[in-house]
Amino acid sequence: MNKMTMVEAINLALKSAMRQDDSVIILGEDVGVNGGVFRATVGLRDEFGLKRVLDTPLAETMIAGLSVGMASQGLKPVAEIQFMGFILPTMEHLIGHAARLRHRTRGRLHCPMVLRVPFGGGIHAPEHHSESTEALFAQIPGLRVVIPSSPARAYGLLLAAIRNPDPVLFMEPKRIYRLNAQPVEDSGQALPLDTCYTLREGNDITLISWGAMIKETLEAADHLAQQGVSCEVIDVVTLNPIDHETMLASVAKTGRCVIIHEAPKSCAVGAEISATLAERGLVNLQAPINRVTGYDTVMPYYRMENHYMPNTADILEAVKTTLEFS
Incomplete structure (x- = not known):
C-alpha cells in the first residue's frame, strides 16, 4: 500500500473511477494538458484521451451548465473549478438546475455530476483564491457538500461522490493537499457519505x-x-x-x-x-x-x-x- 498526499489520492480516485466506468468525464480549466493548477488531474489526459479529459475555456458558467447537460444524458461529469472564489458563476446551474433535476422530473432524470473545487486559505494566494464559502451551498436541497480531511478519506469520498446519482460539490482543502502522506489502497472502495x-x-x-x-x-x-x-x-x-x-x-x-x-x-x-x-x-x-x-x-x-x-x-x-x- 503506497503512501500518498491528498492531491495524489484524489488523482488516484479519478483514475480508478475512469477505469471502472467509461461514462466518467473530466472537464475544467487546464485539467488536461497541464494536469490542473494543483496537478490533481495530471496524467489523466494521456491515459484516457481527449474525449474523456476536456480542457475548457475560462468560463465557469459554461463548465457547470455543460456538466448538468452531460449528467442528464447518462454521463458522469467531474468538473473542476480552479478556486472557490471563482465558483459564483456556477450557482445558477448548481442551484437552479442540478439540485432540482430529480424533483423537477419526478425522478425521471438524475444529475450524477461532481464539481470539484479547492478552497480555503493558508497558501499565500491572491484575492478570490482563499474563500471558504461552503455555507452558500450547504443550504441547498438536493446538493451534497462533501469535504475530505485526509488522503484516505479523499480517495473513498470522491469515489462515493462520483457514483452518487445526485450532484455533489466536492470541496478540497488545498492547504493540506500536500501536508502529509498516509497509506492509500487503490481498492475501488467508496466511503459512506452523509455521516460524520x-x-x-x-x-x-x-x-x-x-x-x-x-x-x-x-x-x-x-x-x-x-x-x-x-x-x-x-x-x-x-x-x-x-x-x-x-x-x-x-x-x-x-x-x-x-x-x-x-x-x-x-x-x-x-x-x-x-x-x-x-x-x-x-x-x-x-x-x-x-x-x-x-x-x-x-x-x-x-x-x-x-x-x-x-x-x-x-x-x-x-x-x-x-x-x-x-
Whole structure:
C-alpha cells in the first residue's frame, strides 16, 4: 500500500473511477494538458484521451451548465473549478438546475455530476483564491457538500461522490493537499457519505470540525490529552445533509462542545450545528457551545492571512473557557 498526499489520492480516485466506468468525464480549466493548477488531474489526459479529459475555456458558467447537460444524458461529469472564489458563476446551474433535476422530473432524470473545487486559505494566494464559502451551498436541497480531511478519506469520498446519482460539490482543502502522506489502497472502495467520522474518542469535551481545520483540532486534542483532558474529535465531512445524530450522541456523552471552522462566523455551517445541538441536546449541555472561526470579513492577503485563520492556540483557549464554565 503506497503512501500518498491528498492531491495524489484524489488523482488516484479519478483514475480508478475512469477505469471502472467509461461514462466518467473530466472537464475544467487546464485539467488536461497541464494536469490542473494543483496537478490533481495530471496524467489523466494521456491515459484516457481527449474525449474523456476536456480542457475548457475560462468560463465557469459554461463548465457547470455543460456538466448538468452531460449528467442528464447518462454521463458522469467531474468538473473542476480552479478556486472557490471563482465558483459564483456556477450557482445558477448548481442551484437552479442540478439540485432540482430529480424533483423537477419526478425522478425521471438524475444529475450524477461532481464539481470539484479547492478552497480555503493558508497558501499565500491572491484575492478570490482563499474563500471558504461552503455555507452558500450547504443550504441547498438536493446538493451534497462533501469535504475530505485526509488522503484516505479523499480517495473513498470522491469515489462515493462520483457514483452518487445526485450532484455533489466536492470541496478540497488545498492547504493540506500536500501536508502529509498516509497509506492509500487503490481498492475501488467508496466511503459512506452523509455521516460524520469520529476521529478520536473522548469523554470531557467534543471538538467538531471539517476540512483543513481538522489538523489544528487534532493538534489541540493531543495537547489537551497531555493535560488529562479527553477530547472527542468529530469530522463532519458531509455538510449537506448533516449527520446531526453523531454529534448529538457525542455531546450527550461529554456535555461540552467547541466547533471549529475557517469560514466567517455569521450564518456559517457551525452556526447550524450549534443551533441543532442547542435545540435537541440542551439538557445534555453543561456549558454554552463555543465557536472558533474566521472573521466576518474578506480573507486578507498573505501578510495578514495567519491572523485571520484560527489556530491551535485559539482552540485551546476556547476549550479552556468551555471547561471552566460552571
